[in-house]
Amino acid sequence: MKKVHVVYCHPEPKSFVGSMRDTVCHALSESGWQVTLSDLHASQFNPVASAADFGQRERSDHLVYSLEQRHGWQHKTIAKDIAAEVEKIVDAELLVLVFPLFWYSMPAQLKGWVDRVFLSGTFFGGRRIYDQGGMVGKRAMVVTSLGGQSHMFGPEAIHGELNGMLRHLLQGTLGYVGFDVCEPFYAHHVPYVDDQARGAMLDQLDREMRVVDRRPTLPMPSLEAFDEQFRPRVTKPSY
Amino acid sequence: MKKVHVVYCHPEPKSFVGSMRDTVCHALSESGWQVTLSDLHASQFNPVASAADFGQRERSDHLVYSLEQRHGWQHKTIAKDIAAEVEKIVDAELLVLVFPLFWYSMPAQLKGWVDRVFLSGTFFGGRRIYDQGGMVGKRAMVVTSLGGQSHMFGPEAIHGELNGMLRHLLQGTLGYVGFDVCEPFYAHHVPYVDDQARGAMLDQLDREMRVVDRRPTLPMPSLEAFDEQFRPRVTKPSY
Numbered sequence: 001m002k003k004v005h006v007v008y009c010h011p012e013p014k015s016f017v018g019s020m021r022d023t024v025c026h027a028l029s030e031s032g033w034q035v036t037l038s039d040l041h042a043s044q045f046n047p048v049a050s051a052a053d054f055g056q057r058e059r060s061d062h063l064v065y066s067l068e069q070r071h072g073w074q075h076k077t078i079a080k081d082i083a084a085e086v087e088k089i090v091d092a093e094l095l096v097l098v099f100p101l102f103w104y105s106m107p108a109q110l111k112g113w114v115d116r117v118f119l120s121g122t123f124f125g126g127r128r129i130y131d132q133g134g135m136v137g138k139r140a141m142v143v144t145s146l147g148g149q150s151h152m153f154g155p156e157a158i159h160g161e162l163n164g165m166l167r168h169l170l171q172g173t174l175g176y177v178g179f180d181v182c183e184p185f186y187a188h189h190v191p192y193v194d195d196q197a198r199g200a201m202l203d204q205l206d207r208e209m210r211v212v213d214r215r216p217t218l219p220m221p222s223l224e225a226f227d228e229q230f231r232p233r234v235t236k237p238s239y
Numbered sequence: 240m241k242k243v244h245v246v247y248c249h250p251e252p253k254s255f256v257g258s259m260r261d262t263v264c265h266a267l268s269e270s271g272w273q274v275t276l277s278d279l280h281a282s283q284f285n286p287v288a289s290a291a292d293f294g295q296r297e298r299s300d301h302l303v304y305s306l307e308q309r310h311g312w313q314h315k316t317i318a319k320d321i322a323a324e325v326e327k328i329v330d331a332e333l334l335v336l337v338f339p340l341f342w343y344s345m346p347a348q349l350k351g352w353v354d355r356v357f358l359s360g361t362f363f364g365g366r367r368i369y370d371q372g373g374m375v376g377k378r379a380m381v382v383t384s385l386g387g388q389s390h391m392f393g394p395e396a397i398h399g400e401l402n403g404m405l406r407h408l409l410q411g412t413l414g415y416v417g418f419d420v421c422e423p424f425y426a427h428h429v430p431y432v433d434d435q436a437r438g439a440m441l442d443q444l445d446r447e448m449r450v451v452d453r454r455p456t457l458p459m460p461s462l463e464a465f466d467e468q469f470r471p472r473v474t475k476p477s478y
Contacts, residue, residue: 011289012302047286047347050250063251064430102354104411105344108286112347130397151470158369158460158469165411168404172343191303221397230397231390 004033004094007085009040009110016190016198017145021098023202024143027209028096036088040109045081047112053079066120073119085117094139094212095179101146104165114173123177127228130221133178140179141212142169143205145187162186163218175220182215242331243272246324248279248338248349255429255437256384260337262441263382266448267335275327279348284320286351292318305359312358324356333378333451334418340385343404353412362416366467369460372417379418380451381408382444384426401425402457414459421454 006025010017025035038045051057054068055077072078073086089095099110106114118124123134153162163170166184174181185208187201208215227233245267247260264274277284290296293307294316311317312325328334338349345353357363362373392401402409405423413420424447426440447454466472 011287011304014301041287041289047351048250048280049341049346050280062253065250066430102288103350103357103415104407105350107288108347108351108354111342111344111350112286115341115347118342149468151468156471158465158471159411160406164403165407167399168343168407172398172404176342191305226397229388229390232395232397 001034002032002094003092004028004035004096005088005092006035006037006096006098007040007110007113008037008098009107009113010100011041011107013042015100016187017098017100019198019202020143020145020187020205023205024096024098024209027206028094028212031210033094036092038085038088038113040113045109045113047109047115049112049115053082053116055079069119070121070125073122078119079116082116082119085113086119086122089117089135089138090122092138094141095135095174096141096143098143101144105169118173118177127223128178129176130178130223132223133176136178138179139182139212139215139217140174141182141215142166142174142184144184145190147189147191149189150186170218171220175218180217181220182212182217240273241271241333243267243274243333243335244327244331245274245276245335245337246279246349246352247276248346248352250280250346252281254339255426256337256339258437258441259382259384259426259444262444263335263337263448266445267333267451270449272333275331277324277327277352279352284348284352286348286354288351288354292321292355294318308358309360309364312361317358318355321355321358324352325358325361328356328374328377329361331377333380334374334413335380335382337382340383344408357412357416366462367417368415369417369462371462372415375417377418378421378451378454378456379413380421380454381405381413381423383423384429386428386430388428389425409457410459414457419456420459421451421456 006021008021025037029035049065051063054072056075058067058071097110099106105111128134148159152158153160155161159165163184170181185205190198225233245260245264249256264276268274288304290302293311295314297306297310336349338345344350367373387398390396391398394400398404402423409420424444429437464472
């Protein structure tokens with residue numbers, strides 16, 4: 001059975017984003033996915049990366065977070081809340097992040113989930129990035145809400161491209177560790193629209209989640225195009 | 240006397256980013272700035288936006304965070320740690336954020352500082368964004384460290400433009416609320432270089448902070464170019 005891990009973060013349980021989470025889980029479940037869900041706000045997930053994440057340290061005098069991530073994972077001494085999330089992601093073919101857009105990024109609690117859970121070593125390391133990353137073969141998708149309208153985003157629009165605003169997440173985080181990154185689902189103008197419009201957005205989300213396997217993905221760099229120092233390879237003409 | 244508020248976030252007190260913080264504060268102080276400093280990790284700043292931020296609510300049945308931000312600020316019932324940061328920013332001509340780049344963005348604790356402190360109403364609202372934003376007339380600057388080398392960033396480079404990776408922060412956050420956003424200071428390849436190279440980066444940072452008043456700023460949208468719905472104005476030819 002195909003597995004999906006859904007990570008949700010919103011401070012208000014009755015929010016529209018909560019309804020998006022329910023729609024995502026229901027549509028995926030109905031189309032044959034086995035769903036696990038982490039509700040970061042409800043579980044009071046700790047977003048602050050710190051020395052307390054490591055029961056035993058490789059270097060006790062100076063915290064190098066990525067070094068201790070590798071050490072802690074290898075020796076099974078990493079914090080249990082981190083290990084539980086890593087296992088769910090590794091076990092799944094699909095990761096879905098459901099959140100309200102705060103400052104063109106994730107709410108801090110979800111950002112801290114990335115900071116703590118996307119372990120150096122397991123998720124990436126050295127040349128193990130992009131199409132050589134630890135999550136190669138899996139898909140990831142962002143499902144988010146925002147106040148802005150769609151005409152405010154685009155090459156000539158006031159805020160530029162919305163996928164560009166989210167490049168730190170879509171490319172710099174999800175693509176970087178090897179996920180095939182699906183086109184995000186954006187629910188625009190949410191605080192200003194009526195229940196009918198919100199219902200239509202949830203219907204649309206339901207339909208799109210049922211075919212997530214065929215959802216278009218975003219272009220990402222391929223390591224073949226870069227040398228050992230990550231410099232672009234120059235293809236010499238053959239004449 | 241010119242005032243600057245420096246916000247610093249790193250889990251290791253002896254880190255290179257801690258030295259960058261000291262360099263920033265020292266250089267600014269020596270060049271006539273009155274410096275306030277918030278150390279988010281040391282003060283255990285809470286990064287999670289929640290109902291607990293509001294002593295008294297406009298709507299107790301359903302949390303709309305931006306609505307409660309406006310209500311809480313107006314009625315002086317917002318959490319004290321938020322109010323203290325807002326006052327320091329409003330009081331200063333310059334805001335400097337000093338942090339290690341985590342996933343091409345801020346560590347979660349600093350992201351949560353933005354989520355909680357950049358209040359709807361005071362910082363932005365309606366058409367009060369970009370050059371009409373609440374922080375117009377002030378400058379902001381990002382000082383950050385990363386593992387990547389400079390040749391990994393640029394139009395043809397593996398990760399694309401580094402300022403583009405940070406567009407959610409530079410434009411979507413700092414520019415959005417009206418700051419003139421200085422070119423960031425990037426310390427590249429920090430975990431892999433020797434003490435001499437690190438010292439040279441700190442010397443460079445020291446020199447650059449002393450002339451922060453004249454530092455180039457990034458281009459941002461101007462509201463004059465957009466109509467009431469934020470659509471691009473079409474300038475009609477006059478013939």
